Amino acid sequence: MSRDHLLDGLKGLAVAAVIFIHSVFWSGDLYVPAWMHGACLWIDVPLFFFLAGWSFSKVSDPGKAWRNLWRLQWRYMTFVALVWLGYRLADYPLPAIRLLEWFLHDYHKVQWDDAVMGSMWFVRVYLGVSVAAIVLIWFHARAALPVALVLVGAMYFSQLLPAADWTSGWLPIVAFGVFYLPLFLLGYCRAKGQLAWYWYALIAVQAAWQLLCTPDLVNALINLQAYKFPAQSLYFSCSWLSLCVLLLLTRLPALAWLLTREPLRWLGRNAIHAFFAQGISTTLLYIPVGLLTPLHPYWLALLVPMFALNLYCAVQIARLLKALERLVVSRVRTWLRPTSVQSPARSSSRG
Template sequence: MPLIHPNLCGTFLDASTAFLYNSDIMLFGGIHCMNVQPCAPSSGRNYYIDFLRGLAAINIIIIHTAFWSGSEYVPVWFQSLTLLIDVPLFFFIAGWAFSYSNSFEKSLLNVFRTHLKYTVFLLIYTVVIFVFHRAEFSPASALNTFFFVFPKENLLLPVVGSSFWFLPVYYCVSIAVSGVIVLVSRLSANQNGAFRILRLLLALVFFLFAFLSLQHSANGSLQTVLFYCLFFLLGYLTKDWFIPKLRYLLAALGVFVIGLLAFIVLSGRNGFDLQSAKFPPNLQYFFASLIGVSIALYVKRFAKVASTNIFVWVGKNALYFYMAQGVASSLLFFIIPRLPTLPWPALFAVCAVINLVGTALLALLLKTISDPLERLFNRIIAGKNKTA
């Protein structure tokens, strides 16, 4: 982001921009004393984004291993630790990835592609339910799943339906925030870059204010959407920045941990239970989620990720892994009773490995079926663009 030399009222903006670049006392996510510096632009695909997305996808598998089949033997404190790298990091990455296109149309197409893959998964899932668990099947319930409404009782694969709350939230956040970014960019087309950054920062403040205002509201869905809008926009705004020194990272983590502990004490909560703070998300989950984001921004400065990295491959196919883990996590309920008695860390490790392997195999199956349909969809879109 180049330094701006505005004319009228530009002295203040120029000084502000210089401050953001050069000062050792920066403001990042409301935290002082952290120097955040611009990152050199990369050419081609950013494999670090794929790496982070893959890491987050793998951790979702770990989370669901701990919270579903592990609910009876995994302690709450360990379950909460797994949530430090969770869905907010996905949205942060999505906002960062959007900075490469800055296209509202591409965001819409991405939503359509995502739902196409989800529909393919649903067709397979419906056939499985019809064949193996007829009591759960009905035409009405099969239709409802297209809109993310799954049955609540007598389920063969209980983790599947409970995993897909993420997709409608992602659709809303992706369309809403990408629309805001494109609108601000167009309104700032004839102005300098500092005006555009300030407007986007105002949008970030608005989302934060709206989220905090709904802390005690009964409208949990709106609160959830606003919460993840914050992380999407934060990812976009920090696309060219990283945390340069370990001491700045430690300072930020210290503030986030203090905020996390303060919220636990002031709210009268018993112990470190992030799951209760996740639905709907509150300030405790907000502080916890910033820990993973800060670490990602620190590692960003020296990360050199090869295209052959296994996490990169998982990141490129993260949606398939996300859909597949619901099935694999559910199958653990049938496997655990057949395992020998083990200490909980050993049992969890065995279950996590089984879940990871099962998810990877199912993700490969989904990819094999869905990829030809996605290529057909891309050809149709390309043909329409040529005739337009």
């Protein structure tokens, strides 16, 4: 099956949006105004889950979906093993049990300023949501849309457990799973042609109503990060409205052409490597930001080149991670390949 270039481009746009967000937060906290922290979250992780459901609609072999999840898990384990080794080589007191905790997606001891492991919560939630969505769709594919709509409605009514502790163990899968699972299912239904325009409109009306009914809306949008951890209905509303606008804009020939260009498509095809890489590149960004902020430049004049630098470094590190993965896989296949024992040549007798 040929690849969907628009889907790859949208994935690439989502990766670039996450890199921009982490340029605004982390090192950007030193100079970026507060309102920008909220504005950049309108295109964020929810787009990833919507596109994940869209991607899953193209998987015809059930075994391939499970293999893809396992491939993500071992890539994650390999990457965090390299991170742990890097800490140890830097003489950072990190016990071996911490690596086991990371393998099991337990990040409750991660430092607040660790951009690498601080981003890994996404992998834990993605794996849990994907398993739940895949089981549901294979059990009863027609139930995907009703379940998604019920979950969205329940989220708006219950505000998605705003007191949930998202920092400990696997507990976030309860709050985050209920939030991101309908987005995965809606993306799947969209690709299958089951998501009619009036469902988009109905959820959008509810999202707009949520914004209008939010007390002190301006301050809430500035502090949108507080509604992301744990994910709440205001964050969903902003994400859904921006997602609908983005899907409408893809009908424009100019934007559709831009999204199908190779740079964004490459990011989309290699989204997981770029996601791992951006944690490293975001950490490296502290160096130039620390050197330039004492000069008190205008924040936008500093953010634009820092984002460009972050994006460039993330792409190069992603290429390095891909090359390292290919090397490891080829070596492992060589080691596992059975050696053929050649039978001794028969001596020919002449009469």
